[in-house]
Amino acid sequence: MMGMALAVLAGCGQEKPTEYEGWKLVWHDEFDKDGVPDPDSWIFEEGFVRNKELQWYQSQNAECKDGFLVIEGRKERVKNPDYNADGKSWRESREFAEYTSSSVQTRGKREFLYGRFEVRAKIPVASGAWPAIWTLGIQKPWPSCGEIDIMEYYKIGGEPHILANAAWGTNRKDIPKWNSSKLPYAKFISRDPEWAAKFHVWRMDWDQEFIRLYLDDELLNEIPLSTTVNGSEGNHINPFKTPHYILLNLAMGGNGGEVDESLLPLRYEIDYVRVYQKKKEPYTAFHPGKIWEDTDGVHINAHGGGILYHNGTYYWYGEHKSEHSSSALVGVRVYSSTDLYNWKNEGVALPVMPSGSGHKIEKGCVIERPKVIYNEKTKKFVMWFHLELKGQGYAAAEYGVAASDTPVGPFRFLYASRSCPGVWPQNMSEVEIAKARSFKDFSRKGKEWKQNVIDGMCVARDMKIGQMARDMTLFVDDDGKAYHIFSSEENHTLHIAELTEDYLYHTDKYVRILPGGHNEAPAIFKKEGVYWMITSGCTGWKPNAARLSRATSIWGPWESLPNPCVGEKAELTFDSQSTYILPVEGKRDTWIFMADRWRPKNPIDARYIWLPIAFEDGKPVLKWADEWKMSE
Numbered sequence: 074m075m076g077m078a079l080a081v082l083a084g085c086g087q088e089k090p091t092e093y094e095g096w097k098l099v100w101h102d103e104f105d106k107d108g109v110p111d112p113d114s115w116i117f118e119e120g121f122v123r124n125k126e127l128q129w130y131q132s133q134n135a136e137c138k139d140g141f142l143v144i145e146g147r148k149e150r151v152k153n154p155d156y157n158a159d160g161k162s163w164r165e166s167r168e169f170a171e172y173t174s175s176s177v178q179t180r181g182k183r184e185f186l187y188g189r190f191e192v193r194a195k196i197p198v199a200s201g202a203w204p205a206i207w208t209l210g211i212q213k214p215w216p217s218c219g220e221i222d223i224m225e226y227y228k229i230g231g232e233p234h235i236l237a238n239a240a241w242g243t244n245r246k247d248i249p250k251w252n253s254s255k256l257p258y259a260k261f262i263s264r265d266p267e268w269a270a271k272f273h274v275w276r277m278d279w280d281q282e283f284i285r286l287y288l289d290d291e292l293l294n295e296i297p298l299s300t301t302v303n304g305s306e307g308n309h310i311n312p313f314k315t316p317h318y319i320l321l322n323l324a325m326g327g328n329g330g331e332v333d334e335s336l337l338p339l340r341y342e343i344d345y346v347r348v349y350q351k352k353k354e355p356y357t358a359f360h361p362g363k364i365w366e367d368t369d370g371v372h373i374n375a376h377g378g379g380i381l382y383h384n385g386t387y388y389w390y391g392e393h394k395s396e397h398s399s400s401a402l403v404g405v406r407v408y409s410s411t412d413l414y415n416w417k418n419e420g421v422a423l424p425v426m427p428s429g430s431g432h433k434i435e436k437g438c439v440i441e442r443p444k445v446i447y448n449e450k451t452k453k454f455v456m457w458f459h460l461e462l463k464g465q466g467y468a469a470a471e472y473g474v475a476a477s478d479t480p481v482g483p484f485r486f487l488y489a490s491r492s493c494p495g496v497w498p499q500n501m502s503e504v505e506i507a508k509a510r511s512f513k514d515f516s517r518k519g520k521e522w523k524q525n526v527i528d529g530m531c532v533a534r535d536m537k538i539g540q541m542a543r544d545m546t547l548f549v550d551d552d553g554k555a556y557h558i559f560s561s562e563e564n565h566t567l568h569i570a571e572l573t574e575d576y577l578y579h580t581d582k583y584v585r586i587l588p589g590g591h592n593e594a595p596a597i598f599k600k601e602g603v604y605w606m607i608t609s610g611c612t613g614w615k616p617n618a619a620r621l622s623r624a625t626s627i628w629g630p631w632e633s634l635p636n637p638c639v640g641e642k643a644e645l646t647f648d649s650q651s652t653y654i655l656p657v658e659g660k661r662d663t664w665i666f667m668a669d670r671w672r673p674k675n676p677i678d679a680r681y682i683w684l685p686i687a688f689e690d691g692k693p694v695l696k697w698a699d700e701w702k703m704s705e
């Protein structure tokens with residue numbers, strides 16, 4: 074121990090990379106080979122630096138020696154090739170740079186998305202020194218590429234500070250948004266007067282949810298990625314969900330303060346740079362509500378989804394959501410799995426059409442709750458989804474149909490439509506139809522509006538153009554007949570419509586069920602001849618209590634039963650909304666309730682709630698579990 078402490082004080086390199094459980098060292102440079110920084114990993118950025126003062130020139134003053142990378146800040150006069158006596162721009166304004174220093178970068182050589190980054194360094198703190206350990210996103214330009222300052226040391230109001238920051242793009246070019254932590258350097262010196270003479274470890278732990286910046290294991294800043302989405306100038310993307318490269322540099326003057334020439338050369342010594350990434354062990358259980366990574370380590374993007382089992386593989390289709398928008402900017406995504414825990418990204422099953430194409434599924438439309446079924450007769454995979462046209466909010470209320478020869482697509486869009494125009498539901502009698510037809514005023518007013526909807530006012534209203542078709546699911550019965558179950562009549566009444574033999578169209582046979590019940594998000598399964606349906610109420614992205622209903626014929630009558638959820642947050646369906654019920658292949662009486670925990674402010678971050686369906690007293694019951702497995 075003594076020996077080690079001495080070694081650290083004397084500034085010797087720390088030999089062996091730390092081993093962290095669950096992490097793997099993916100790249101490191103210990104700077105053990107004397108000479109120029111390893112060209113396989115590092116490049117020099119050379120040139121005059123964009124700084125009003127133009128005090129320094131970025132040169133090649135970085136060298137590995139005795140196990141350290143040493144960046145030197147020297148007094149050295151370099152002529153500015155852009156100098157122009159009349160010049161107004163910063164490039165032209167100064168004839169000479171007075172100092173040279175270096176910026177070494179892993180750009181184009183070593184780029185990383187997420188991980189643990191560790192840099193052990195001794196920084197120069199003399200006036201004029203402005204050292205940094207930072208990263209930039211590989212996509213240009215700044216600031217929408219994203220910048221992370223794992224360490225920056227400079228003066229604020231004349232006082233030196235240690236900073237831990239991130240910056241990203243806004244609605245205005247060149248104007249970043251910052252999340253900064255600024256700690257007075259005096260704080261570190263008061264704790265340890267020898268602080269500057271020692272090496273310290275700067276660390277970043279970066280994952281899909283947070284950037285956490287540490288100095289000697291003390292957390293300096295925690296930046297939630299839910300807050301770091303670029304504005305319009307940065308294409309609304311999250312620059313911290315793309316790879317970054319590392320920069321080590323020493324700037325001179327400017328915010329570092331006046332250069333104290335008596336203390337030159339400045340020495341910035343880096344012992345190592347180490348990058349670890351999480352070892353990805355396959356999942357062996359479900360973890361409802363947690364980030365669910367695909368086999369590439371990226372949160373699954375298949376919301377409002379549904380599952381198809383085909384030839385030993387499960388396919389999970391769902392809405393690709395973006396950071397700032399719930400609209401379809403990409404399309405319907407598909408993942409595959411053989412065990413339901415581990416999912417491989419199979420790409421975009423149904424891509425949206427280009428913006429401006431005027432196509433019904435043009436980029437920016439709304440595609441929700443896609444479900445895919447396989448047609449044995451035609452050997453086609455058929456996708457149905459809820460479609461809202463671009464720029465029309467939720468007014469269109471159509472369903473869309475697409476088909477493919479393979480489960481992963483790409484699916485061909487076939488058509489989109491309202492449901493069953495000109496056709497009255499099977500379960501409305503002549504008397505009821507006559508009453509529905511008698512409505513002349515369809516405006517939403519008064520208490521009687523709801524009763525009017527129950528009495529078929531919307532059915533009559535939409536008879537010509539077809540019935541509204543929003544939240545939906547598909548169900549294939551034991552006899553191979555398929556049904557489209559969807560929220561209609563301003564979401565007040567569910568409709569169940571039979572599909573043609575090829576599953577591509579409605580047969581025009583349909584019923585209204587639970588009229589006026591205000592059900593959304595239907596999910597259905599069948600057990601021993603009984604159809605069970607779980608739905609939600611209608612509160613948009615906010616969760617509400619699930620509803621249960623049952624029938625012995627798909628055509629009804631459907632009987633309403635209480636919320637099947639029990640326990641804490643049962644009244645909010647555990648903060649989620651149903652989307653599908655999956656019968657697990659080969660396992661008797663095993664169904665998985667699939668639901669979405671929406672994140673309307675950051676839709677891509679929405680979570681999946683998968684829970685087992687148990688039967689108690691002959692009825693389905695849902696209970697929360699932080700973690701669960703299917704029985705063997």
Ligand code: GAL
Nearest residue numbers: 441544593594611612613614
């Ligand atoms: C929910 C519905 C979602 C989506 C959302 C829009 O109630 O289930 O699929 O349409 O409203 O606010």
